[in-house]
Amino acid sequence: MVVVTYLLLLLSVSGLAHYCLAVYAGVRFFRGATDPPHASEGSAHNVPHAVLPPVSILKPISGADEETYENLASFCRQTYPRFEIIFGVQKEDDSSIPIIERLARDFPGANIRYAVCRSAIGTNHKVSNLATAYERAKYDLLVLSDSDVHVRADYLTDIAQPFAGAKIGVVTCLYRSRAKGMIATFEALGVATESCPIDLLSRQLEGMRFAMGPTIAIRRPVLESIGGFTTIADYLHDDYLLGNMLFRAGHEIVLSHHIVDHVMGSETWIDLVHRQTRWARGTRSVRPLGYLGLVFTYGTIWSFLFLLTSGGSALGWLVLGAVWAARYSMAWLIGVHYLGDEIARKWLPIVPLRDLMGFTFWVYGFAGDTIVWRGRCMQLLRGGKLAQGWTRPNA
Numbered sequence: 001m002v003v004v005t006y007l008l009l010l011l012s013v014s015g016l017a018h019y020c021l022a023v024y025a026g027v028r029f030f031r032g033a034t035d036p037p038h039a040s041e042g043s044a045h046n047v048p049h050a051v052l053p054p055v056s057i058l059k060p061i062s063g064a065d066e067e068t069y070e071n072l073a074s075f076c077r078q079t080y081p082r083f084e085i086i087f088g089v090q091k092e093d094d095s096s097i098p099i100i101e102r103l104a105r106d107f108p109g110a111n112i113r114y115a116v117c118r119s120a121i122g123t124n125h126k127v128s129n130l131a132t133a134y135e136r137a138k139y140d141l142l143v144l145s146d147s148d149v150h151v152r153a154d155y156l157t158d159i160a161q162p163f164a165g166a167k168i169g170v171v172t173c174l175y176r177s178r179a180k181g182m183i184a185t186f187e188a189l190g191v192a193t194e195s196c197p198i199d200l201l202s203r204q205l206e207g208m209r210f211a212m213g214p215t216i217a218i219r220r221p222v223l224e225s226i227g228g229f230t231t232i233a234d235y236l237h238d239d240y241l242l243g244n245m246l247f248r249a250g251h252e253i254v255l256s257h258h259i260v261d262h263v264m265g266s267e268t269w270i271d272l273v274h275r276q277t278r279w280a281r282g283t284r285s286v287r288p289l290g291y292l293g294l295v296f297t298y299g300t301i302w303s304f305l306f307l308l309t310s311g312g313s314a315l316g317w318l319v320l321g322a323v324w325a326a327r328y329s330m331a332w333l334i335g336v337h338y339l340g341d342e343i344a345r346k347w348l349p350i351v352p353l354r355d356l357m358g359f360t361f362w363v364y365g366f367a368g369d370t371i372v373w374r375g376r377c378m379q380l381l382r383g384g385k386l387a388q389g390w391t392r393p394n395a
Helices: 002-030 068-076 097-106 125-134 155-165 182-206 220-225 228-232 238-248 269-286 288-297 299-309 314-338 342-367
Strands: 055-061 083-089 112-116 141-144 170-179 216-219 253-264 370-373 376-379
Touching: 002 182, 002 253, 002 288, 002 299, 002 314, 055 068, 055 125, 055 155, 068 083, 068 097, 083 097, 083 125, 097 112, 112 125, 125 228, 141 155, 141 220, 155 170, 155 216, 155 253, 170 182, 170 238, 170 342, 182 253, 182 269, 182 314, 182 342, 216 220, 216 238, 220 228, 228 238, 238 253, 269 288, 269 342, 269 370, 288 342, 299 314, 299 342, 314 342
Parallel strands: 055 083, 055 141, 083 112, 170 253
Antiparallel strands: 141 216, 170 216, 370 376
């Protein structure tokens, strides 16, 4: 028991250090401070519209819900000189097609069209949809963005500006969540208060070595230099891998200061379990050491267990108080103050409960290699590769 108590103390202190370092990383990023290796970040701000490159927005889409029209319409309302939006859909009768056709009527100046994916290039259908849209793109600057993302009217301007002032390969950005229903809200609470702080800390410690799905802006020659979408067509975490492959190929990745909204509709507990399990096992398969290292980020859990094993000692209470204060500070500063996440603002008091859920799925992530994604049961292979799946009977 003594050994366990000291181990829990060590893990609690590591959690405290993680929270403090994430706060430091967040302050440095949002205050605009840049280290010499990343001096180009934000250096092209306020580039005149006349020199901004034209953009092809590629949208993979499968199905639609009540939020889909407004999410997609936000991309049509861009105050940007030249852009087009190309949707890659999975099938001829996809429920998103009437919405796309409505957008084309409502925004005739946005140059909207769609293409149906006739044959998959891999087990990841989203990447096949992207590849289908890519074949119809006219411009060299491509912006890849998921269909459940909502943006401001200056989004394209902010994302494209760095390309006008520096020879960079990729621009990506952080995101906050909007959610409907308590289940989706509880899940979304972790985005601004847990995931984004980890991303900012990773950037601070080792530079940007990854990209995030809500926005990946990339030059066509850069994408083709690593083999195009075919390279990531059989992998679950296509966004992370695309960025990481480009980093390893020597291309610079910039984290924009522009924040987008990830819109989550109502979901069930089963949806939550499937999504969190998919994230956990997918991350473990792609970055096994990084996934194992997440053990040091659950300070709220370890400090509570340390308090129990220390018999409610004064040291136990001191450690718990320090760790939880740092955890709340990180959640408020990054999630509420910098990201402006309304879910984080409203539900900040239950962040430790959200940590408990995250910890539970982190442990569960070690227990298998199968996932459920859009009704398809699939197996994860080494490196995050997806084996051919089968459709669930009740999907």
